Amino acid sequence: MKDTDSSHRTETGPGSTGPYEDPGRAATGAPAESLFGPGSEFHRFFNDPRWALAVVRATVLEAAHPQIGAALADNSSFVVHPWRRLRNTLVSLQRMFGADDATRQREAARLNRLHSRLSGTDATNQPYDAMDPEVRAWVVATLFESSVTMCRLSGQPLDQRTMERLYAEFQAFLAALGDQAGHLPPTLPEFWQYYDRMVTEELQNTQALRIILYKLFEHLPAPPLLAGLPTVWAAGRALAGPVIGTITVASLPEAFRRRAGLPEVPGAQTLMQSAYMAARLARALPDNWVQTENVVGLLQLTPDGDGPYAETLTALRARMKRAGAFLRLITPVPAQQDGTGGTGGAENRRSAHAFFTEVLDQTGDGYLDWPDLAAMAREICSRLDLDEPEETRLYDAYAAWWRELQTALDSDGDGRVSREEYAAAAPAMAGPALIRVAEVLFDVTDADGDQHIDAEEYRALFRRGFGRTVVDAEGRHSRSAFVRDFLSFMSGRERSTPYDPLLTDA
Template sequence: MRTGPGPTGPYEGPGQEATETPAESLFGPGSQFHRFFNDPRWALAVVRATVLEAAHPQIGAALADNSSFVVHPWRRLRNTLVSLQRMFGADEDTRLREAVRLNRLHTRLSGTDARNRPYDAMDPEVRAWVVATLFESSVTMYRLSGEPLDQDTMEQLYAEFRAFLAALGDEAGHLPSGLPEFWQYFDRMVAEELQNTEALRIILFKLFEHLPAPPLFAGLPTIWATGRALAGPVIGTVTVASLPEVFRRRAGLPEVPGAQTLMQSAYIAARLARALPDNWLQAENVVSLLQLSPGGDGPHAETLAALRGRMKRAGALLRLITPLPAQQDGTSGTDGTSGTDGTSGTGGAGGTENRRSAREFFAEVLDQTGDGWLDWPDLAAMARELCSRLDLDEPEETRLYDAFAAWWRELQAALDSDGDGRVSEEEYAAAVPSLAGPALIRVAEVLFAATDADGDEYIDAEEYRALFRRGFGRSVVDSEGRVSRAAFVRDFLSFMSGRQRSTPYDPLLSDA
């Protein structure tokens, strides 16, 4: 990895400095970013940008080691959309707060890859490449759909992305100041620095074909499996075809006959989708949909229930025509109401219908990164999701991370029988159910304190919804409609150590 100037370092080539654009025009409703954020083509652009990011050796290593995008891609998408809305919104205080949060998150992502090469998510050169891929893919999405951006619009959009990087606190120079120099920088990065990384291969050849169902389709495996079987290969083919040709050759990516035509058709179709009603295309509505879970009671819950009812009937008809085998991703094979949302079965809180095996719990909850092992990145992913849901600041965020770190040390001491620094499914299954040690109790207590925003030692309806994104269940509240510390800790320990299926906790930690 280069650490000085050059293809991955601060750009020092010739060229005029770009004309400075007033900061107030670079964010908010009047920005170019705001215009395309709700464009359906941007879904294709974001996927493409993610692949280009994953091809960077440092980013690919960080994703492979730490990210939960394989098991929880919809959660990752939701969090990314929310973060971009905050960063490009009109409110300066919100943007600064989000920038501080992102920097805290990235500070925790460092290490070495399988070849003992270091990676660091705070490396300004790496962060510049992330922003570069988003800008270049945004420009490309217009070009591939037959509507190329004019020069002034491109320059405005580029200024906005440079301002985004500056808002994160990175010094100017890691991205070129002008567009002509940017294209030189981008071409050199693609030709010389990008690699066929493990993370890239996972995204292109595993994620799309094994994409887990979003909350909307939870418990509807026939419908989801059928759609995924058709759409997965298409998304992969379109994404590969849209990548720069020089990189496709260097990475040895497959050339599928007709891929270019398919890719252009997909972008043009996404462009035409802008004719749909505006409320169908709003990113805020996508975020709301991704936050829903079966059995929830949010503002769209009635619509979700009706839609799921229709999909169940469609799934039943589809099974009669083309029966599909049971899925291996934790969903039932009947498109019924069973699943991981705690609504299935006839057993009560302690009934066998509500329990799952140690191996199921390991795969569905503990192995957040989906690599088949339990180690620190899995627990860090849990802490990251909880901090995001509660929108925690320091020191509450660090307190929660520290509690999870202590729990990992406790698990490692108790379960890592071969001393390899991680816990296998077999090691975990052999040691349960005696896992509710002091460190896990501490996690529950810290999480309660973080959720109890007003510090009154109870979780009220608003605080509960902030964590679980749903209202109270009748069985969890006391006579005054609150959750006490003791009840919260008891339910958390029952879920995390006893593998008890739980209506709120399952969506919290195992939703895709």
């Protein structure tokens, strides 16, 4: 097979480490544990600014796989909640590639449970299954290949020894999930043959790929940090969205771009290489400026939080609002029509249509169905880092609520609830199954089982401290108050300081 993008790879030769015997042990005899932790190649890349471009590229290549694309289109909340999805992905990768083997095994078990719940058939009745070992191998392959490509495109191609070391780390990652070694080729030369075959024969221009390239980038919702500044965000996004899309397309393998009919924008290759070079130069910035955890944490800050940067953030947002007012004068941006403005007084109420869009429709497809409620359960399980059986209890409670909603709201019998069906029968939301969801949510949040949620447990769920109105005389949140607040939010369509970030933040 002709090498469609051979400039970023080298064959095994003199001076290289040679092929690895298995994904857990390098040819040098290094044990599997040494492939993880602070000394790994992956750990070095994790805080590299170039890796942001690599992850976007890898996500596009994943979405081009028919099974992965179908699973994303049917189940993922990445379009409506991309920043939430980004944070959860990065936390998972940190756990998997950390030095603590017990944490890695626990995270692998969690990922396997998550993937086991993602199966079905797409719009053309083709099956997909997130536990398919070949599918999981392709996800890992895209991360490895995109890491190699980011180094090449930024003018620092990996040497053979480093490339093989990095490949062994990703093989070990797959092995940690319990997948057999054979699902990724054992040597680098075989990997490139496998990769070329996937690119030229298997990948397709899927719906998920088109959504990422042409909807997500151009309509990316603001992160929590900028959620209250729609004008500032819209102005920046209007410029950055098309640029990011163009850079990503230009970085994809040429053979796939041709097969998928992706546009060839004049100057795109130069723009793409400039972006990678700029990201490379950004590595010279102070470490705390480019650390992935710090950057993502900053984006997740909210003005009504109680963290150490709350006062600074409030002042910064005041200045940005003034800048936004100036921007509206010189470049008016159409006002949002989704009813998200305001948080006080009469504006604290949502219309039924706004509540449906902001809270219930987690996947952004315009309907309420099981994947939307599963996305809520998935986010809560991730925040609380639940194990079995608590995780299954929460999913079961949401599943029972979905069955109740179908019975009460699905008037046309199509298996899903439209915005109009919900608005016409919204009071049916507060049924026994929703009460059960609230009770189970309390139970899994109450980690010590003392029938109260203390400050630490509250912060684990909501990522903020107690508000003045939620605690009792002993400084705790009772079961009855917690259930009451949850039901008020989910059925009364009241905006809520803790619950909005939990279920509505992008």
